[in-house]
Amino acid sequence: MINTLKMNDSYEIPQLGIGAYLLPDGEECYNTVRTALDLGYRHIDTAEAYLNERTVGRAIRESGIEREEIFLTTKLWVQDYGYEQALKAIDLMMQRLDIGYIDLLLLHRPVGDNIGAYKALEEVQRQGLVHSIGICNHTRPQLEALLDATDVVPAVNQMECHPLQQQVELRPFLEKKGILLESWFPLAHGSKRIRFNETLLALAEKYGRTLQQIVLRWHMQEGFITFPKSTNPDHMKANMEVFDFALEEEDMDKIRALNANRYLGGDPESEENFKKWSETRFEF
Numbered sequence: 001m002i003n004t005l006k007m008n009d010s011y012e013i014p015q016l017g018i019g020a021y022l023l024p025d026g027e028e029c030y031n032t033v034r035t036a037l038d039l040g041y042r043h044i045d046t047a048e049a050y051l052n053e054r055t056v057g058r059a060i061r062e063s064g065i066e067r068e069e070i071f072l073t074t075k076l077w078v079q080d081y082g083y084e085q086a087l088k089a090i091d092l093m094m095q096r097l098d099i100g101y102i103d104l105l106l107l108h109r110p111v112g113d114n115i116g117a118y119k120a121l122e123e124v125q126r127q128g129l130v131h132s133i134g135i136c137n138h139t140r141p142q143l144e145a146l147l148d149a150t151d152v153v154p155a156v157n158q159m160e161c162h163p164l165q166q167q168v169e170l171r172p173f174l175e176k177k178g179i180l181l182e183s184w185f186p187l188a189h190g191s192k193r194i195r196f197n198e199t200l201l202a203l204a205e206k207y208g209r210t211l212q213q214i215v216l217r218w219h220m221q222e223g224f225i226t227f228p229k230s231t232n233p234d235h236m237k238a239n240m241e242v243f244d245f246a247l248e249e250e251d252m253d254k255i256r257a258l259n260a261n262r263y264l265g266g267d268p269e270s271e272e273n274f275k276k277w278s279e280t281r282f283e284f
């Protein structure tokens with residue numbers, strides 16, 4: 001049974017879901033989402049920029065599962081920032097998904113007019129089109145600027161987070177503001193740096209679990225929300241089986257000690273990355 005957490009707006013979110021990044025639109029995405037739902041996943045994380053919202057929406061509609069039982073997150077890409085542009089883009093996003101409402105709508109990157117875009121998120125939340133709103137990849141100064149200029153405290157901040165990048169500096173601030181941390185790249189995107197890590201391998205041996213289950217259990221015990229991506233049904237099934245055991249505190253500490261503040265998916269404070277993200281455009 002997947003645990004749920006309560007967000008600052010009182011909506012519940014399943015603590016573990018499935019990520020839809022790099023799932024090409026069409027059959028692969030459809031089959032992955034349907035398999036995940038059949039296995040018992042009830043939380044799917046997608047984005048405009050993953051170019052698969054239509055298929056994710058269709059898989060949800062055709063699953064036969066009540067809409068209210070499924071938690072769907074999507075994200076607004078930077079080309080749709082600014083208040084008016086964001087409202088138009090959200091309308092199109094709702095048409096692409098075609099699932100009635102969005103559970104959680106996030107800003108994907110803190111570039112350009114993210115404040116105007118966030119105000120549009122506040123507006124669609126007021127209208128009831130979207131239940132919860134939040135952000136991704138906002139560092140503390142970027143988040144502080146957003147909090148100063150807007151009314152609704154984000155429900156979550158989705159950040160790269162795994163044993164090598166534990167967001168130790170940001171976390172106390174998020175906690176103080178009542179913002180939950182969502183971990184992206186929870187398995188470090190399958191990096192060898194995690195897969196062959198001796199501490200994690202030893203813990204896998206000790207608990208009789210896979211290394212990935214140890215890492216996911218660590219995310220759960222830290223109170224993070226996460227959505228590992230897998231197209232392999234055996235992996236999907238194993239990734240859910242992390243609620244029937246617990247890591248001892250000394251083992252949590254061993255994983256905490258692996259933190260290297262290392263970004264594998266792009267340092268959010270790098271000017272070069274900032275420029276790259278600002279200039280990336282998609283056809284949705």
Ligand SMILES: NC(=O)c1ccc[n+]([C@@H]2O[C@H](COP(=O)([O-])OP(=O)(O)OC[C@H]3O[C@@H](n4cnc5c(N)ncnc54)[C@H](OP(=O)(O)O)[C@@H]3O)[C@@H](O)[C@H]2O)c1
Nearest residue numbers: 019020021184185186187188189190212228229230231235
């Ligand atoms: N907000 C953002 O800016 C942002 C950025 C990046 C990602 N995300 C979100 O985070 C999600 C997860 O990130 P990610 O997909 O890049 O990385 P990830 O979940 O950390 O890792 C995915 C990789 O791990 C492998 N894997 C998964 N479960 C496994 C298992 N039990 N045993 C062995 N290998 C396993 C997968 O391969 P198999 O398919 O073979 O299992 C895949 O290669 C994304 O899908 C997306 O929803 C958000």
